[in-house]
Amino acid sequence: xxxxxxxxxxxxxxxxxxxxxxxxxxxxxxxxxxxxxxxxxxxxxxxxxxxxxxxxxxxxxxxxxxxxxxxxxxxxxxxxxxxxxxxxxxxxxxxxxxxxxxxxxxxxxxxxxxxxxxxxxxxxxxxxxxxxxxxxxxxxxxxxxxxxx
Numbered sequence: 001x002x003x004x005x006x007x008x009x010x011x012x013x014x015x016x017x018x019x020x021x022x023x024x025x026x027x028x029x030x031x032x033x034x035x036x037x038x039x040x041x042x043x044x045x046x047x048x049x050x051x052x053x054x055x056x057x058x059x060x061x062x063x064x065x066x067x068x069x070x071x072x073x074x075x076x077x078x079x080x081x082x083x084x085x086x087x088x089x090x091x092x093x094x095x096x097x098x099x100x101x102x103x104x105x106x107x108x109x110x111x112x113x114x115x116x117x118x119x120x121x122x123x124x125x126x127x128x129x130x131x132x133x134x135x136x137x138x139x140x141x142x143x144x145x146x147x148x149x
Contacts, residue, residue: 008035009042014068036068080140088143091116098134099123106132116143 003017004024012035018024024045027033031041091114094101098117104110116137119127127134 005046006043007046008040010038010040012037083141084143102132
């Protein structure tokens, strides 16, 4: 394992671990390395000093790791909220009648539109077997019924 100190084109400084030094050389030109702060894929190696481990340094690294994890979770939460908002704006909530309404739309018995709702695992399996496409939404993305605003 090797750790590189990287910097994005916006000046954000961050560390990243690679299984071997050649991994950076392969991934960076393809834009596969993103800044955890802004998502920029234009990154390059920053000047690095030898890594001498001290208890203070370990404590600082642990705090930085927690900070980055918190920032990453905040980014994920914002993205999930955007998806929830898009679903609520563009789809109709049909609740527990999802399987019945999906069938009705598929067979032309109901108007064509985007819907979301709840279905049992058996209902989802039956829809698939009938050739009706449906995608299960993870709880983190599914619109919330009890919004507190």
